[in-house]
Amino acid sequence: MKKITKKWSERFSEPTSEIVKRYTASVNFDQRLAMFDIQGSLAHAEMLKKQKIISVADFSAITKGLKQIKKEIITQKFKWSVDLEDVHINIENRLTKIIGAAGKKLHTGRSRNDQVATDMRLYLRDVVDLTIFQIKTLQKETLNLAENHIMTIMPGMTHLQIAQPVSFAHHLHAYYEMLERDKARFQDARKRINILPLGAAALAGTSFPIDRKFVAKLLKFDGVMENSIDAVSDRDFLIEYNANASILMTHLSRWSEELIMWSSPFFEFIEISDSFCTGSSIMPQKKNPDVPEIVRGKVGRVNGHLLSLLTLMKGQPLAYNKDNQEDKEPIFDVADTISDTLTIFAEMISKLTIFPNNMEAAALKGYSTATDLADYLVKKGMTFREAHGVVAKVVKFAINQQCDLSEIELKSFQKFSKLIDKDVFGCLTLKGSIESRKHIGGTAFNTVKAALKQAKQKMRK
Ligand code: ARG
Numbered sequence: 001m002k003k004i005t006k007k008w009s010e011r012f013s014e015p016t017s018e019i020v021k022r023y024t025a026s027v028n029f030d031q032r033l034a035m036f037d038i039q040g041s042l043a044h045a046e047m048l049k050k051q052k053i054i055s056v057a058d059f060s061a062i063t064k065g066l067k068q069i070k071k072e073i074i075t076q077k078f079k080w081s082v083d084l085e086d087v088h089i090n091i092e093n094r095l096t097k098i099i100g101a102a103g104k105k106l107h108t109g110r111s112r113n114d115q116v117a118t119d120m121r122l123y124l125r126d127v128v129d130l131t132i133f134q135i136k137t138l139q140k141e142t143l144n145l146a147e148n149h150i151m152t153i154m155p156g157m158t159h160l161q162i163a164q165p166v167s168f169a170h171h172l173h174a175y176y177e178m179l180e181r182d183k184a185r186f187q188d189a190r191k192r193i194n195i196l197p198l199g200a201a202a203l204a205g206t207s208f209p210i211d212r213k214f215v216a217k218l219l220k221f222d223g224v225m226e227n228s229i230d231a232v233s234d235r236d237f238l239i240e241y242n243a244n245a246s247i248l249m250t251h252l253s254r255w256s257e258e259l260i261m262w263s264s265p266f267f268e269f270i271e272i273s274d275s276f277c278t279g280s281s282i283m284p285q286k287k288n289p290d291v292p293e294i295v296r297g298k299v300g301r302v303n304g305h306l307l308s309l310l311t312l313m314k315g316q317p318l319a320y321n322k323d324n325q326e327d328k329e330p331i332f333d334v335a336d337t338i339s340d341t342l343t344i345f346a347e348m349i350s351k352l353t354i355f356p357n358n359m360e361a362a363a364l365k366g367y368s369t370a371t372d373l374a375d376y377l378v379k380k381g382m383t384f385r386e387a388h389g390v391v392a393k394v395v396k397f398a399i400n401q402q403c404d405l406s407e408i409e410l411k412s413f414q415k416f417s418k419l420i421d422k423d424v425f426g427c428l429t430l431k432g433s434i435e436s437r438k439h440i441g442g443t444a445f446n447t448v449k450a451a452l453k454q455a456k457q458k459m460r461k
Contacts, residue, residue, distance in 0.1 A: 117197040164433065242305055268355055374388055
C-alpha cells in the first residue's frame with residue numbers, strides 16, 4: 001500500500017490521523033467490488049455523455065481509462081492505497097492520473113452513497129444467481145439419489161424413535177422440497193435486489209438532467225428506486241439475502257446431522273465417501289464425518305452475520321451513514337460460505353454409499369407397523385382410540401415375546417380382538433404399510449415415484 005499523508009480537502013486544516021485512516025478505510029475488503037464499481041461508472045459516464053453533461057471526448061477518455069484500470073486490477077498491477085479510503089476513491093484517483101482532467105468529471109451528478117449502493121446490488125445480483133444455480137445442482141443430486149432408492153425402506157422417525165416405515169426416496173424428497181422453498185425465497189429476493197439506486201446522489205438527487213432509466217437499462221436493472229433517500233440508505237436487500245441464507249443453512253445443517261448419525265456405527269445406514277472425511281491423529285480406526293460437521297458449524301457464522309446486519313441498521317437515521325460500510329464483510333462471508341457449502345454438499349450427496357439392508361433391518365426393529373394394525377381395526381369397525389389401546393397391549397405382548405408384530409400367531413392376536421383375521425398380516429409388513437399410504441404426499445412407492453418425476457419435470461423448466 002502506498003503512503004500519502006494529506007488532508008481530506010481544503011475544508012480541513014489537519015490531515016486524518018493514521019489510526020483513524022486505518023479504522024475508517026474499507027479498501028482492504030471493498031476492493032472486491034472493483035469490477036462492479038467500474039461497470040457502474042461506465043454506465044454512468046455513458047448516460048452523462050448522452051445527456052450532454054460531459055463531452056464525447058471526455059466520455060471516450062473515461063472509458064479508455066476505466067478499461068485500463070480493469071486490466072491493471074485483473075493482472076494485480078493496481079496499487080491500492082489505504083490513504084484513498086475505499087475502492088471508489090482508489091479507482092477515481094487512478095483514473096485522473098491516467099487521463100487527467102476528464103477523470104475528475106466522472107463523479108458529476110453522483111455520490112459515493114448511491115455508487116456503493118449500486119455496487120452492492122450488482123455484486124449481490126451475481127451472488128444470488130449463483131446461489132440459485134447451486135441450489136438447483138444440489139436438488140438434482142438429491143433427486144438422482146432418490147430415484148435409485150424408491151424401494152429402499154427406512155424407519156421414519158419422530159422424537160428420534162422409530163415411528164413408521166418410509167421409502168428412503170420419500171425422506172430425500174423432503175429435502176428437495178426444503179430446497180425448493182429456499183430457491184423460491186432467493187428468486188423473490190432478487191426482485192428487490194435488482195433495482196437501481198444510482199441517481200440518488202448523496203441523498204436528495206441531483207440538479208443535473210440525468211436519465212436514470214437509461215442507466216438501469218445499461219446495467220440490466222429491472223427498474224429504478226423511487227425515492228432518493230431510500231435508495232442510498234436501504235440495506236434490506238442484504239438482510240434478506242442473509243436471512244434466506246440462514247434458512248438454507250438451517251436445512252443443510254439438519255441434513256448434516258442426519259448424515260452424521262446415519263454414518264455412525266449405531267445406525268450404519270450410509271457411508272460418506274473418504275474424500276469428505278478425516279481420520280484422528282490418535283485413534284487409527286477413526287473416520288470422522290468432518291464435512292457435515294463443519295456445515296452444521298458454519299450455520300453459526302451465517303446467523304451471526306444476520307444479527308450483525310440487523311443491528312447495523314436498527315439505529316440509523318436517514319439517509320446514508322458511515323455505519324453502512326460495515327455491511328460488506330458480513331455479506332461477503334455469507335456469500336462465500338453459502339457457495340462453498342452448496343458445492344461441497346452436492347458432491348458429498350452424489351458420492352454417498354447407502355446400505356438398504358441395514359435401513360430395513362432398523363425399520364423392522366421398532367414395531368413401526370403398529371399404526372397400521374390400529375388402522376386395520378378401525379377399518380373393521382373399532383373406534384381409533386379403542387384400537388390405539390388394543391395395539392398398545394399387542395406391542396407389549398410382542399416385546400415380552402421378543403418378536404415382531406408380523407410374527408405373532410393369529411390365535412394370540414385374536415385374544416386381543418375378535419376383529420383380527422388372517423388378512424391382518426398384509427398390513428403388518430413394512431412394504432404393506434408403505435404401499436397403503438397412496439394419497440398425495442404419502443410414502444407409497446408409486447406415489448414417491450410420481451413425486452420424483454414431477455420434481456424432475458419442474459427442474460427442467
Ligand atoms: N466506503 C463507503 C461504504 O462502504 C462508501 C460510501 C462512503 N460515503 C460517504 N459519504 N462517506 O459505505
